[in-house]
Amino acid sequence: MAVFKPENVEDFYEIGDVLGSGHFGQVRKVRELATGTYWAGKFLKIRKNSCSRLGLERSCVEREVEVLQTVQHPNIVALKDVFESRAELVLILEIVTGGELFDFIAEKENLLESEAIEFMKQILEGLGFLHSKNIAHFDLKPENIMLSDKLSPNPNIKLIDFGLAHRFHQGEEFRSTSGTPQYIGLAGVEFGGS
Known part of the structure; x- marks a missing residue:
């Protein structure tokens, strides 16, 4: 089962530049305050209710998190943490800087x-x-x-x-x-x- 931290992501990470964006969110460079290590923060907008067309369904993000928590492999991006606020979920991922x-x-x-x-x-x-x-x-x-x-x-x-x-x-x-x-x-x- 996917575990989402209810804490504010900004209490643990400094939010930096946008690395990329998509239909339901964006990926930003983040720096872990405790270690100074850089990560990628995937900020995803979540639907407020089932009738809304804005944002992702929470269950879709839960499925992605559960998959990433299962697969630790050198050729698969690593998931470090997941934070949840009222409007979005933030996945903290290994930063991949080499491009496509x-x-x-x-x-x-x-x-x-x-x-x-x-x-x-x-x-x-x-x-x-x-x-x-x-x-x-x-x-x-x-x-x-x-x-x-x-x-x-x-x-x-x-x-x-x-x-x-x-x-x-x-x-x-x-x-x-x-x-x-x-x-x-x-x-x-x-x-x-x-």
Whole structure:
């Protein structure tokens, strides 16, 4: 079960610049007051009532948090903390500063075969770990494959954005039409397990 701290996030973190934004919130650079460590704060607007169209349903964020609490892996962004206020939830995540893998590749004049192999290996290791936990990402796209640090000679891949992720249970059938419009299709999966 997802645990949300009722304390004010600003009592623990200094809120910094916007790193990115989406339909229901934004990601900001935050600095932990106790340690000085930088993290990414994902600030998500929550619906005030079931009739509202503004914000996310709390259950969607709970599902994302539960997935992230389950998956600690070098190729998956880490969740540190979750704070809850009346209007929003704040996920404190590992900061990923290397940008999108797609942009990194586009900026290079040529990508060595050994580099492509290493990137694919890391992506597949992250996905394999998710699947070993019966979790499907359901929003894997170039924007959600990041580099932990662009300046490193051997950048580490990080899979991010688990807002559409789903944990499967034995015999469950799942159908969804949600996702990024450019990549969307009807996803139907049945988990049989072994």
